[in-house]
Amino acid sequence: MTTSQRLAVIHTGGTISSRPDPNGAGVTPQQAPSVPGLAGVQVMDFQPFTLPSPHVTPPHMLALARLVTEVAPQHDGVVITHGTDTLEETAFALHLLLPAHLPVVVTGSMRHMEEASWDGPGNLLDAAQVALHPATRGRGTLVVFGGDIFDARTVTKIHTTAVDAFGGYPGPIGRIDRVAHAAHVEYFATPDARTPLAPPHLDARVEILYAYAGWQGEGFKEATRRSDGVVIAALGTGNLPAPLLPLIQAATVPVVLATRTHAGPVLPVYGYPGGGATLVSAGAIPASFLNAHKARLLLLTLLSSGLDVGEIRRVFKQDAY
Numbered sequence: 001m002t003t004s005q006r007l008a009v010i011h012t013g014g015t016i017s018s019r020p021d022p023n024g025a026g027v028t029p030q031q032a033p034s035v036p037g038l039a040g041v042q043v044m045d046f047q048p049f050t051l052p053s054p055h056v057t058p059p060h061m062l063a064l065a066r067l068v069t070e071v072a073p074q075h076d077g078v079v080i081t082h083g084t085d086t087l088e089e090t091a092f093a094l095h096l097l098l099p100a101h102l103p104v105v106v107t108g109s110m111r112h113m114e115e116a117s118w119d120g121p122g123n124l125l126d127a128a129q130v131a132l133h134p135a136t137r138g139r140g141t142l143v144v145f146g147g148d149i150f151d152a153r154t155v156t157k158i159h160t161t162a163v164d165a166f167g168g169y170p171g172p173i174g175r176i177d178r179v180a181h182a183a184h185v186e187y188f189a190t191p192d193a194r195t196p197l198a199p200p201h202l203d204a205r206v207e208i209l210y211a212y213a214g215w216q217g218e219g220f221k222e223a224t225r226r227s228d229g230v231v232i233a234a235l236g237t238g239n240l241p242a243p244l245l246p247l248i249q250a251a252t253v254p255v256v257l258a259t260r261t262h263a264g265p266v267l268p269v270y271g272y273p274g275g276g277a278t279l280v281s282a283g284a285i286p287a288s289f290l291n292a293h294k295a296r297l298l299l300l301t302l303l304s305s306g307l308d309v310g311e312i313r314r315v316f317k318q319d320a321y
């Protein structure tokens, strides 16, 4: 006798749960989708909230991590459906908060339920089969979209409307395809192991500022005054216009330097005023390969965990996330 596998599906909203509003107010999340065609799998659905993903906040992410921790021991895998706009942020938060042995897969769709090309069922089936696959164990929180399997640290939304909406440098770490009706899952890489963080809340306030040619630092002082930390989506390898150098030197909260460029690390290369080397000497913390919104979540999680600036610097420096 074969025992069936148990899958937990946690629905949070997004286009995968959406259809046009009956009152003509546009597309809105309304009804959770069901996992199609999974013989021999017991599916248990959970719906902690039903939100468009621009309404998802770090406290929602912490609540999700707690729900996964609660349900995962009774299941062989966990799938989370989520809106795509902030999907990578929730996936990265779960990566930070959950131990890597839990098979958690986040997915969504780009087309809503009433479109002929609705990509929800395919992504959901892929996510379910990846979550239940033995090779997935130990890889932490993953994102599955369009048959590609991504590491939560590097995945990013790369297109506003295409169904292959996710990518990121250096690309997928695996792939799910089908041979006849059987899932064929292959991995090319395993995310590094790390210790999960256990913040009591995710309420620290961290803002992002976006650099541009001619920025004189408008908004910087205000952002540092009203927040616990600031992330800058800087230029190239982490450079800024010269007026930012004294502002960063005088900042009293941690300032993390990410890049607005879509791939590559932040490195202290340039020594002109505002060059990355001068900013790091002034106290800025390079975000390595993390994009600005993931660097914000890491900083927010570390601040909410009570770490001081020295410890925060060490976590970013050692890529200990």
Ligand SMILES: NC(=O)C[C@H](N)C(=O)O
Pocket: 013, 014, 015, 016, 051, 052, 053, 054, 082, 083, 084, 085, 086, 108, 109, 110, 111
């Ligand atoms: N494709 C989507 O899910 C986009 C939607 N605006 C959301 O993130 O909720």
